[in-house]
Amino acid sequence: MKFLQFILYFCFINVLTAQNKPNILLIVADDLGWGDVGYNGQTKIKTPVIDALAKQGMVFKSFYAGSTVCTPSRVSLMTGKHTGHTRVRGNVNWNETGKPIDIIAKDITVAEKLKEAGYRTGVIGKWGLAENLDEGKPNKQGFDEFYGFNTHIGAHHYYPDSIWINDVKTRIEGNNFKLKEKHYIQDNFTDQAKSFITSTKEQPFFLYLAYTTPHFEITVPEDSKEPYKNLGWPIRNIKHHRYLHDTNTHVSYAGMVSRLDTQIGELLDLLKNMGIEENTLVIFTSDNGHMYDDLNDEFFNSNGPFKGKKRDLYEGGLRVPFVARWTGVIPQNTTTSHRAAFWDLLPTFCDLAGVSSTKDTDGISLKPTLLGKHHQKKHDYFYWEFNEIKGPVQALIMGEYKIVKKYQSPTELYHLKTDVSEQNNLAIKHPNMVKKMEKKLKKVRYNDPNYPLEKLNQTYD
Structure with a gap:
């Protein structure tokens, strides 16, 4: 009888634990500056949804990206390591070989760990870690579902003619990236995110939603520009051989950020309408500092009080907006000065999911801080x-x-x-x-022949 009671109790505890595992919605903007959102002091660009999210949850005042450019930052995010230990430490060809380096099968990602905990996993948007279209592809890195860009450069047009759906490159009918015709890809990302969330049944989900907004190219549909037209803003036009920027990019940049804000609002409404808001951890952040604002003639003050921007290792290139909301769990309208970084998210998610973290992570779980506890372990260094x-x-x-x-x-x-x-x-x-x-x-990095601490000969195309 006692044995039977023990078995029933054990099953009850397992069911209870499974129910308490939060859904995780990780939203990452691309090249969004710390100062590009209203809760960090932005006055020209309107971000009411993100600002409300900040009031509903916890704002990290000192949160850092994994790197100052896209690819190594995302590798840090996925593998829980800083760039002294990651396999990929630069964008595309910026290494000794001059050829793309991807993560490989033996690199353990946060998605693989969460699948151990019973999560359904998805990535939508800019993956950028599979330049060679091999072991680095999302479906080989623990993700059940993928809709987006495998490669880095491919993600930088907003009307692409094709997209990857899992392992198949699929044409987007009617799209023409040169003429900027039909489907604005960020809208597709939002629709796919809604579909992923609504189709996940009887198990927790982890969705890594990697918008490319507001990375170059600077372009957005006309309806998102309307609120910023006729405000008397100075005209800025940027010419670039690769990017097809709109004319009057101040207006377009603001419109891009506000459109992103609206899209996040649609997702938050969905969580509420589905009745899963209270069991979903929502995180909003950016992959590195801004690229757009001209530091010699700042208009949006995208880096706030910080020095530098993308491609700098000053605070403006590394410190990013970070908000975490878990209704009823994370204290509302709170801020923390606890210093943290991308590599902390893998152990944090593992901790919340009740699964062990990877052994070689550089991260520390942020669970105590998120729950308002006072026994948060701190890093010795970043x-x-x-x-x-x-x-x-x-x-x-x-x-x-x-x-x-x-x-x-x-x-x-x-x-x-x-x-x-x-x-x-x-x-x-x-x-x-x-x-x-x-x-x-000298002690905190592994020497990697692909990433020597000497000048490389690569150039931009």
Whole structure:
């Protein structure tokens, strides 16, 4: 009798645990700056849905992307490692070989871990980690469903003539990327996300929704431009051999961000109407700092108080907006100064799903912070490296100090608590701190012949 009671109790606990596993909706914008959203001080671009999401959940004031460009940042997100340990540390051909490097079968992704916990997994939008269309493809990396772009460059047109549906490249009827005709791909992403959510039954889901907004090219349908026309904004036109930008890109950029905001609202409404809002963790963030705003003549102030933007390892290139909402679980209208990064999300999701994390993650679960607890473990350091055009750059944060080490240049030292804009280089005043942190730099990365800390010869096409 006691044995039977034990079995029934064990089954009850397992059912209860399965019911408590949250759905996870991870929304990642592309090249959206920290200052491009209203809750971070944006005044020109309207983002009412994202701002409301911030009030409904928790805002991380010091959250960092995995890298300062798309591909390595997304690898960090998927594998829970910083760029001193990831297989991919740069975009497309920026490595010693000059050929694309992808993640491979033995790289364990967050999707593979969540499948162990019984999740249905999907990725919609920009994957960008399968340039060779081989082991890096989403369906080989733990995702049940895929609708989007396997490759990096392919994701940068908003009216593409084809898209990947799982393992099949499929034509989008009527689309012409040169004429910007018919289906704006971000709308397709939203529709596919709705379909994935509504078709998931009797198991929790993990949906990685990787919008390409507002990455170049700067273009958006006319209805999203209307609120920003006739405001007297200065005209900015950008010419580029690869991207087919709209004319008057200030208006289009604002329209892109606001359209993204509206689309997120549609998804949040769906969760509410389906009655699963209270069992869904929604996270909104960006893959790196902004690209659009001209730092010499800022219009949107896309980087807020921070120095730099995309392709910089200053705060403007790395610090990104981050909001987490789990209705009834995460305290509403709260902020945290806990410093965290992309590589923390894999162990966090594993912790919430009740499955062990990967052994070699650089991340730390954010579950205590999200639940409003006070026993959150902190990182000893944060590390990034990046190598394009001007040669390798490394950055390291320890406590409130940050160093930026550029190729063949003196190391820069900043105290982030008192100088978040990184204006006051303290390297000369604190040589011992510089020495200590430079010593740490040598220990926190694996030497990879594909990513030497020397200048590469690759160029942009």
